Amino acid sequence: MSEAEKKLAIIATKGSLDWAYPPFILASTAAALGYETQIFFTFYGLQLLRKKPNLKVTSIGNPGMPMPMPMPVVLQTLPGMQGMMTAMMKKKMKSKGVASIEELREMCLEADVKMIACQMTVDLFDMKPAEFIEGIDYGGAATFFAFAGESDICLFI
Amino acid sequence: MSEAEKKLAIIATKGSLDWAYPPFILASTAAALGYETQIFFTFYGLQLLRKKPNLKVTSIGNPGMPMPMPMPVVLQTLPGMQGMMTAMMKKKMKSKGVASIEELREMCLEADVKMIACQMTVDLFDMKPAEFIEGIDYGGAATFFAFAGESDICLFI
Amino acid sequence: MSEAEKKLAIIATKGSLDWAYPPFILASTAAALGYETQIFFTFYGLQLLRKKPNLKVTSIGNPGMPMPMPMPVVLQTLPGMQGMMTAMMKKKMKSKGVASIEELREMCLEADVKMIACQMTVDLFDMKPAEFIEGIDYGGAATFFAFAGESDICLFI
Numbered sequence: 250m251s252e253a254e255k256k257l258a259i260i261a262t263k264g265s266l267d268w269a270y271p272p273f274i275l276a277s278t279a280a281a282l283g284y285e286t287q288i289f290f291t292f293y294g295l296q297l298l299r300k301k302p303n304l305k306v307t308s309i310g311n312p313g314m315p316m317p318m319p320m321p322v323v324l325q326t327l328p329g330m331q332g333m334m335t336a337m338m339k340k341k342m343k344s345k346g347v348a349s350i351e352e353l354r355e356m357c358l359e360a361d362v363k364m365i366a367c368q369m370t371v372d373l374f375d376m377k378p379a380e381f382i383e384g385i386d387y388g389g390a391a392t393f394f395a396f397a398g399e400s401d402i403c404l405f406i
Numbered sequence: 407m408s409e410a411e412k413k414l415a416i417i418a419t420k421g422s423l424d425w426a427y428p429p430f431i432l433a434s435t436a437a438a439l440g441y442e443t444q445i446f447f448t449f450y451g452l453q454l455l456r457k458k459p460n461l462k463v464t465s466i467g468n469p470g471m472p473m474p475m476p477m478p479v480v481l482q483t484l485p486g487m488q489g490m491m492t493a494m495m496k497k498k499m500k501s502k503g504v505a506s507i508e509e510l511r512e513m514c515l516e517a518d519v520k521m522i523a524c525q526m527t528v529d530l531f532d533m534k535p536a537e538f539i540e541g542i543d544y545g546g547a548a549t550f551f552a553f554a555g556e557s558d559i560c561l562f563i
Numbered sequence: 564m565s566e567a568e569k570k571l572a573i574i575a576t577k578g579s580l581d582w583a584y585p586p587f588i589l590a591s592t593a594a595a596l597g598y599e600t601q602i603f604f605t606f607y608g609l610q611l612l613r614k615k616p617n618l619k620v621t622s623i624g625n626p627g628m629p630m631p632m633p634m635p636v637v638l639q640t641l642p643g644m645q646g647m648m649t650a651m652m653k654k655k656m657k658s659k660g661v662a663s664i665e666e667l668r669e670m671c672l673e674a675d676v677k678m679i680a681c682q683m684t685v686d687l688f689d690m691k692p693a694e695f696i697e698g699i700d701y702g703g704a705a706t707f708f709a710f711a712g713e714s715d716i717c718l719f720i
Contacts, residue, residue: 255712260561262428264470271576271606271719278704284712292428293470309479310467310624312645313578313607315688322623323640326480331469345687373502374472390435397559398412398441402711404574404719405428405561417718419585421627449585450627466636467624483636488626530659531629547592554716555569555598562585562718 257284258393258400264293266304266335266350267314272297272406273353280360284401288357289393291367294406295374298366298381302350305335358384365393414441415550415557421450423461423492423507424471429454429563430510436559437517445514446550448524451563452531455523455538459507462492515541522550571598572707572714578607580618580649580664581628586611586720587667593716594674602671603707605681608720609688612680612695616664619649672698679707 257279261272272294276286290298297304308314309325317337324330342349348356358364364385371378371387378387397403414436418429429451433443447455454461465471466482474494481487499506505513515521521542528535528544535544554560571593575586586608590600604612611618622628623639631651638644656663662670672678678699685692685701692701711717 258559260428264472265468267606268470271574275704279708282705282708284708292424293468293472296470296472305469307467307469307479310621311579311607312619312621313582313610315578315607315610321642322621322645323642326483326640328478328480331479341687347683347687369504373498373504390432391439394436394439394441394559400559402572402708402714402717403559403561404717405563406719415716417585421629422625425627449581450625450629453627453629462626464624464626464636483640485635485637488636526661530655530661547589548596551593551596551598551716557716560716560718562720 255284256396256400256402257286258397258403259286259288260393260403260405261288261290261294261297262292262406264296264304266306266338268406269297269302269304269350270347270353273350273357275404276362277353277356277360279402280357280362286357286360287363287365287393287396289365289367289388289390289397291370291390295366295370295376297350297354298364298385300380300382304350305331306338307331307334354382358382412441413553413557413559414443415554415560416443416445417550417560417562418445418447418451418454419449419563421453421461423463423495425563426454426459426461426507427504427510430507430514432561433519434510434513434517437514437519441558443514443517444520444522444550444553446522446524446545446554448527448547452523452527452533454507454511455521455542457537457539461507462488463495464488464491511539569598570710570714570716571600572711572717573600573602574707574717574719575602575604575608575611576606577720578610578618580620580652582720583611583616583618583664584661584667587664587671589718590676591667591670591674594671594676598715600671600674601677601679601707601710603679603681603702603704603711605684605704609680609684609690611664611668612678612699614694614696618664619645620652621645621648668696
């Protein structure tokens with residue numbers, strides 16, 4: 250079997266800025282390596298499909314996040330901190346030449362990564378297809394299993 | 407090989423209300439599609455096997471959670487907020503026709519999803535088998551690998 | 564195919580004390596069962612490769628964590644709480660005979676688990692190879708796919 254026939258299936262369930270990178274970076278890398286790739290967006294992961302994602306990141310609850318300096322948790326909960334951390338991560342990514350989430354997502358679409366929005370979650374959170382980008386499909390877990398069951402790699406992110 | 411012979415292996419490691427849905431929804435869907443399915447409950451995931459799970463959800467540390475209105479992080483830490491968010495999610499799920507965790511779990515058991523509690527974690531947290539539902543097995547990581555190593559899909563949730 | 568030829572691929576992305584156990588426990592168990600095993604450390608997971616990891620755990624944002632007694636979230640944010648919870652988990656693990664992260668990591672290396680640090684993340688966070696343990700490799704997502712694409716189990720932790 251040639252490398253080109255391999256398949257990568259991703260279930261993207263997180264909706265924060267930091268956890269938005271892994272699905273799109275892994276999917277675009279796999280697509281560049283010739284993998285047929287699908288991402289099923291469900292739960293909080295639906296946020297990654299919004300036209301204007303407006304994703305945030307926080308260090309709260311994540312003691313593994315590298316910080317420029319140690320900061321007491323109680324300070325991290327203060328108003329403005331989440332916005333500041335989000336701006337810092339975006340600036341950091343840009344300065345290191347990492348593409349933005351919108352750019353990575355566009356690269357995935359151009360590389361024929363199939364993106365499926367979980368219909369049940371869309372209904373659950375009363376989201377509207379008009380809020381999401383073009384070029385995606387809608388389906389349920391059963392739809393995804395048809396592809397995932399044949400995949401070489403399946404990741405729950 | 408027929409679809410009926412496919413295998414899904416899940417490692418369920420989270421113990422909050424929101425992350426309790428994916429293992430049970432994916433397992434019950436897979437079982438309905440004819441997959442032989444096992445869930446290995448370890449770390450915080452053991453909470454999902456309690457007779458009365460009493461699971462909670464919080465928006466703290468999860469900026470990806472859809473909120474009815476924006477709320478400063480410091481307000482989210484106030485007493486009563488976690489209880490309120492838990493009640494809201496349960497009400498939301500019910501109003502949309504999503505089964506409760508207890509119901510989804512029962513559906514999995516009726517569909518012959520094999521559930522294994524991680525013995526090491528049970529010992530670690532001094533939990534008692536009497537706290538858990540009937541119909542589950544106990545075992546270690548090695549037990550799980552015997553099934554996972556033969557699976558078509560293996561997910562760490 | 565013999566059991567000895569099976570392959571386990573892990574993507575370790577978390578950098579807290581609690582989420583440091585699963586990759587090393589699963590990898591060392593798999594290696595003991597004869598699996599060829601690789602761990603790709605990326606994002607916050609790079610913290611697990613530091614010579615002196617100094618990992619922390621917190622109950623904030625994780626209502627699934629078993630607590631000796633219920634504690635309001637606002638108390639959990641107070642100075643000293645994260646340090647106290649970290650000390651408690653380490654003591655608990657030790658009293659139950661669970662090896663420390665450093666010991667589990669060493670067991671993995673001795674069992675020929677291949678560890679790869681994500682070069683992109685190393686550059687992103689301005690980390691230095693001198694901060695990491697000996698015996699690891701450096702590479703990108705493409706390097707990891709070469710192994711993961713041939714694996715029997717691939718987990719995103």
